[in-house]
Amino acid sequence: MLTGGGDCPGLNAVIRAVARRSFSRGHEVLGVREGWRGLVEAKFEPLGPREISGLLPRGGTILGTSRTNPYKLDGVESVLANFEREGLDALVAIGGEDTLGVATRLYAEHDFPVVGVPKTIDNDLSATDYTFGFDTAVFICTEAIDRLHTTAESHNRVMVVEVMGRHTGWIAVTSGIAGGADVILIPEHPISMDEACEDIRRRHERGKDVSIVVVSEGYELEGLTDEPETDEFGHVRLSERGVGTRLAREIEERTGYETRVTVLGHVQRGGSPTPRDRVLATRYGLKAADLAHEGNFGRMAALQGDTIVDVSLEEATRELKTVPKEWYDVARAFFG
Ligand code: F6P
DSSP states (O other), rough: OOSSSSSSSTHHHHHHHHHHHHTTTTTTTTEEEHHHHHHTTTTTEOOOOTTTTTTTOSSSOOOOOOOOOOOTTOOOOHHHHHHHHOOOOOOOESSSSHHHHHHHHHHHHHOOOOOEEETTTTTOTSSSSSOOOOOHHHHHHHHHHHHHHHHHHHTTTTEEEEEOOOHHHHHHHHHHHTTSSSSSEEEESOOOOOHHHHHHHHHTTTTOOOOEEETTHHHHTOOOOOOOOOOOOOOOOOGGHHHHHHHHHHHHHHHHHOOOEEOOOOGGGOOEEEEEEEHHHHHHHHHHHHHHHHHHSSSSEEETTTTEEEEHHHHHHHHHOOOOOHHHHHHHOOOO
16 A cells, blocks of 8 residues: 555555555565655565554554655556566555545556545545545644634734645634634635725724634735745645735734734644544545455545445546535635
C-alpha cells in the first residue's frame, strides 16, 4: 500500500487495518515509500505486526508521502515494472483526488490491480460522504476559533482565520458553523468584500465589538493574483497567496475596525486523529483489504450514510465534491 498527497490524520490507522485484515488471511504486506515516488523508484519496506503496532492514534504516515505524479515524470513504465518485479498482487492507494486520479488512470489504461481509500482533510472527494482526516481538521479549526473568540473579545477586534481547503470550503463552513463565525468566505459561494464588510459593520452597529471571519485559502479575493509555481499535479501553493492577510488588511481599511489574522496552516493536518476519524479510517482499511483480497480492482472504499460501500475510482475522481448551497445557507443564517 502507499500513502500519497498531503498527509492526513488517520493514515496510519488505515495502514494498520489493511495490514491486520490481510495478515489474518495469510497475505504478505509491503509498504511503498513516499507515495507514487516509491513505485517509480522501487522503494519498498515489508510491514509486519511489529511495524504496525501502536499506529491507531499516531498522526502522519509511517510510509511517508509525496506529491509525485508518475504521469508527469514519465514514470508509468517504472511503476508497472517495479510492481511486477516485486511480485505484487494488489495495491491499496490511500489518497485524495491526485493520488487516486493516478490510480484511476492506471486501472483504466493498464488494468492495474489497485483499490483506493479516500483521504483528505479537504473532504472534496465525490462518491463518499466523508473522507477521513476531515473531522480532525474541523476539530482543530473549531478549537482555534473558540480561542480566538476570547482574545478578540478582550481587544474588541475582528479576527480573520484562514483555513485549508484547496478547491472547496468544507473545512471553513463546518468549523465556521461549529465555532459561530460571523462571516465565512469560501470559493464555491463567494460573497463580495462589500457584503462581508457590511455584515461586520451591521454587527458592530448592534453593539457587538467582535467579529470572527473564517476564510478558506481557496477563496478568490478581489485583486489577488496566484503564484505561478505549481506542483506536479498543476496546483498552486495556496498558502503563499496570503488570502487571510490580505483580507484582514482590506477589512480594517474598509471598516476602520482593528483586525488581526491567524493562518492555521499545517497544524490542521498534524497530530492524532479524532475518535471518529480513527473509526472511519479503520473501516475504510478493512474494506480496502477485502476489495484487494477479492480482486475487486478499480474500486474505492466509501461512506454512504453510515454504511461502508465500494464505488468506482472513476466515479470518485471524476469531479470534486463541493459545498452545496444548503450548507452555506446554514452558515449564512448567522452572518452579521
Ligand atoms: O489537500 C490537502 C491540503 O492540506 C490542502 O488543503 C492544501 O491546500 C494543501 O494540501 C497544502 O499542501 P502542502 O502540504 O503541499 O503545502
